[in-house]
Amino acid sequence: xxxxxxKQIASxxxxxxxxxxxxxxxxxxxxxxxxxxxxxxxxxxxETINLPLTEQWHSTAPLVEENGAVVANGVAYxxxxxxxxxxxNVQTGFNMPGFPVNVxxxxxxxxxxxxxxxxxxxxxxxxxxxNLNGTPAWAKAVGGTGDNYNQGPVIDExxxxxxxGDHLQKxxxxxxxxxxxxxxxxxxxxxIMGGYVYSNDQAGRIHKFDKLTGVEQAGGFPIATGxxxxxxxxxxxxxxxxxxxxYAYNATNGAxxxxxxxxxxxxxxxxxxxxxxxxxxxxxxxxxxxxNENTGATMAGFPSAIxxxxxxxxxxxxxxxxxxxxxxxxxxxxxKVLGAAGTAQAGQVLxxxxxxxxxxxxxxxxxxxxxxxxxxxxxxxxxxxAFFGGGGTPPKGALTINNGATCTESPxxxxxxxxxxxxxxxxxxxxxxxxxxxxxxxxYATTSPWTLSAGFxxxxxxxxxxxxxGLVSNVFTAQIDYxxxxxxxxxxxxxxxxxxxxxxxxxxxxxxxxxxxSPIYDTDGDGKITVNDARACVLKCTNANCAP
Amino acid sequence: MNRKQLYLWSLLLGLLGFAYLPSAQAVPxxxxxPTLQSFNQGDTVTVDVAVTGLGSEIVAAYDLDVAYDNxxxxxxxxxxxxxxxxxxxxxxxxxxxSLSPVVDLAEVSLLSDADLQALQxxxxxxxxxxxxxxxxxxxGDTSSLQFASGSEVKGANNQVIVNVSVPEPATGLLxxxxxxxxxxxxxxxxxx
Numbered sequence: 001x002x003x004x005x006x007k008q009i010a011s012x013x014x015x016x017x018x019x020x021x022x023x024x025x026x027x028x029x030x031x032x033x034x035x036x037x038x039x040x041x042x043x044x045x046x047e048t049i050n051l052p053l054t055e056q057w058h059s060t061a062p063l064v065e066e067n068g069a070v071v072a073n074g075v076a077y078x079x080x081x082x083x084x085x086x087x088x089n090v091q092t093g094f095n096m097p098g099f100p101v102n103v104x105x106x107x108x109x110x111x112x113x114x115x116x117x118x119x120x121x122x123x124x125x126x127x128x129x130x131n132l133n134g135t136p137a138w139a140k141a142v143g144g145t146g147d148n149y150n151q152g153p154v155i156d157e158x159x160x161x162x163x164x165g166d167h168l169q170k171x172x173x174x175x176x177x178x179x180x181x182x183x184x185x186x187x188x189x190x191x192i193m194g195g196y197v198y199s200n201d202q203a204g205r206i207h208k209f210d211k212l213t214g215v216e217q218a219g220g221f222p223i224a225t226g227x228x229x230x231x232x233x234x235x236x237x238x239x240x241x242x243x244x245x246x247y248a249y250n251a252t253n254g255a256x257x258x259x260x261x262x263x264x265x266x267x268x269x270x271x272x273x274x275x276x277x278x279x280x281x282x283x284x285x286x287x288x289x290x291x292n293e294n295t296g297a298t299m300a301g302f303p304s305a306i307x308x309x310x311x312x313x314x315x316x317x318x319x320x321x322x323x324x325x326x327x328x329x330x331x332x333x334x335x336k337v338l339g340a341a342g343t344a345q346a347g348q349v350l351x352x353x354x355x356x357x358x359x360x361x362x363x364x365x366x367x368x369x370x371x372x373x374x375x376x377x378x379x380x381x382x383x384x385x386a387f388f389g390g391g392g393t394p395p396k397g398a399l400t401i402n403n404g405a406t407c408t409e410s411p412x413x414x415x416x417x418x419x420x421x422x423x424x425x426x427x428x429x430x431x432x433x434x435x436x437x438x439x440x441x442x443x444y445a446t447t448s449p450w451t452l453s454a455g456f457x458x459x460x461x462x463x464x465x466x467x468x469x470g471l472v473s474n475v476f477t478a479q480i481d482y483x484x485x486x487x488x489x490x491x492x493x494x495x496x497x498x499x500x501x502x503x504x505x506x507x508x509x510x511x512x513x514x515x516x517x518s519p520i521y522d523t524d525g526d527g528k529i530t531v532n533d534a535r536a537c538v539l540k541c542t543n544a545n546c547a548p
Numbered sequence: 549m550n551r552k553q554l555y556l557w558s559l560l561l562g563l564l565g566f567a568y569l570p571s572a573q574a575v576p577x578x579x580x581x582p583t584l585q586s587f588n589q590g591d592t593v594t595v596d597v598a599v600t601g602l603g604s605e606i607v608a609a610y611d612l613d614v615a616y617d618n619x620x621x622x623x624x625x626x627x628x629x630x631x632x633x634x635x636x637x638x639x640x641x642x643x644x645x646s647l648s649p650v651v652d653l654a655e656v657s658l659l660s661d662a663d664l665q666a667l668q669x670x671x672x673x674x675x676x677x678x679x680x681x682x683x684x685x686x687x688g689d690t691s692s693l694q695f696a697s698g699s700e701v702k703g704a705n706n707q708v709i710v711n712v713s714v715p716e717p718a719t720g721l722l723x724x725x726x727x728x729x730x731x732x733x734x735x736x737x738x739x740x
Binding site for chain 2: 500511539
């Protein structure tokens with residue numbers, strides 16, 4: 001009886017313990033408060049993201065140039081190349097009251113210390129601390145900051161660590177400098193593990209500092225390594241660093257554990273993500289690599305297939321959540337979701353989501369962020385995308401203009417929106433702006449009249465569907481040439497087909513202006529007959545290679 | 549510093565600038581190859597006209613005016629490349645005019661963007677468009693060669709990938725001057 005009572009008491013205490021910690025865990029566990037989520041820059045989250053992802057909102061407000069988002073307590077914070085710190089309600093995408101606030105132009109990410117109610121921005125020569133309502137808390141001159149592409153301050157046990165002014169610096173939440181130690185590499189931010197802070201000086205050395213005092217440590221440090229401004233990842237007693245090769249070092253004595261080629265040499269590198277004993281990096285060759293963190297052995301299923309054109313700005317750092325890896329695939333402007341190592345679909349692309357930006361640099365160094373079922377993706381010039389992995393199947397759709405016609409002489413066209421026979425689709429939105437600026441959700445209809453924007457030329461219309469459950473389709477598009485004269489467009493000799501004879505006729509008029517040359521040769525309507533007119537018609541040829 | 553020394557210094561700075569850029573920085577530009585060559589009276593001077601820095605971009609069409617100093621050079625022949633298709637197989641249309649001191653050359657490929665991608669993917673980001681041959685009327689060098697304003701190169705989806713809005717000399721000279729702030733400035737330009 002006595003034993004049973006003790007057991008009951010123990011059970012109640014255990015339950016009480018869970019009861020105390022559960023709300024705290026629910027609020028904080030799935031935050032992503034700094035650029036790679038934690039002090040060690042692991043780029044990983046313990047949560048599982050259900051597929052499919054559905055785009056819930058998108059904000060073009062942040063002028064993104066390598067910047068990254070961080071998330072805390074339902075708010076996504078983001079620095080911007082326009083010199084502002086933004087904060088968005090994760091559920092709605094609306095600006096939080098008090099934001100944006102002015103700082104300086106930045107390519108970096110902010111950091112949030114939710115427990116102490118601070119959001120930090122390292123911009124210009126200043127470490128700014130704001131309260132969570134956007135009011136300024138304090139600002140400290142810290143010396144010149146570097147590029148910090150996608151990187152930002154690191155939070156650890158209520159302190160904020162930064163590198164600026166050629167010093168590694170530690171502040172408490174009240175803005176009191178704890179210590180500052182000289183070290184190079186202002187373009188990068190530190191990593192923290194246990195009682196030590198690790199810093200890549202960008203001159204081919206990794207330094208180790210006592211977290212409490214800032215005193216630099218010897219005993220195998222500094223490590224001689226490659227020179228690169230990727231951030232270090234510090235976890236499981238190891239340091240991971242990509243600089244040409246992917247290196248793994250013993251964090252205690254600095255010994256090299258292993259190194260592996262991971263996609264070739266580039267000017268910039270992404271930062272390793274580490275989860276479940278596996279290190280992930282996105283290769284310059286466009287493939288996702290995964291290695292056993294202890295041995296360096298390549299994991300089954302990896303490297304993945306090529307996710308983006310090789311050697312084309314494949315610098316985004318992967319983010320891992322449970323059984324999935326998320327990658328901003330370079331200039332493809334596609335967020336790719338792959339199966340993590342050890343899963344049945346390891347290394348396979350499970351989903352991809354096209355984003356939009358007029359900046360062709362795509363994701364560059366921008367890296368996905370994961371928090372509480374949400375996946376955030378930002379890309380150069382394209383703002384911040386918020387996808388929700390709540391499960392369910394989003395609607396699919398297709399769009400045609402004037403039943404698939406390639407040309408129209410009237411700006412008034414008819415759109416046909418195919419909902420894939422999904423009866424749950426009840427809303428749609430349509431725009432010539434890929435970001436749907438000003439476009440409202442409206443009741444779904446199979447056909448819809450649309451007036452093209454002014455000016456002749458190729459027009460692209462974007463559409464999206466939403467179902468009764470709020471699931472949103474990917475954006476789909478259709479194009480049509482809005483021309484003064486469709487009948488004559490490119491078919492110069494009016495033989496009802498466009499072929500190399502027509503192209504030759506245009507080339508023969510090259511250099512002439514309109515008038516006196518006939519406007520039928522001026523297919524782009526710019527008043528001049530150029531190779532542009534010829535090539536535009538090549539792309540419309542009736543047969544391959546413009547054969548007759 | 550004489551003109552040639554200035555040119556060479558600028559060229560060196562230009563090359564340093566190229567080295568500083570990420571190799572994936574797809575910023576195509578027109579070049580003469582070789583970028584600079586000296587000649588004596590009576591020499592035959594051969595210059596390739598090329599687009600480089602293409603990355604994954606393609607060349608689908610171009611219309612170029614190559615200007616030269618006709619007190620030093622006289623254009624005598626022009627031969628197009630086959631990097632936009634084989635003209636004998638009706639894969640490309642080529643057109644040229646030569647009216648001293650300008651050689652006008654244009655080409656439009658009849659191949660699809662995908663076919664051009666396949667054709668040019670092995671060229672390492674540099675597509676030679678044509679070769680021009682000159683007779684040297686006097687001793688000198690090719691620094692007077694330039695792409696005249698209005699010269700244009702089209703890429704995938706018929707997008708303009710090079711547009712010469714001011715006369716563009718052998719590109720090293722121009723970029724040498726233009727990249728000086730980059731060399732001494734922030735690395736941002738390399739990523740941006």
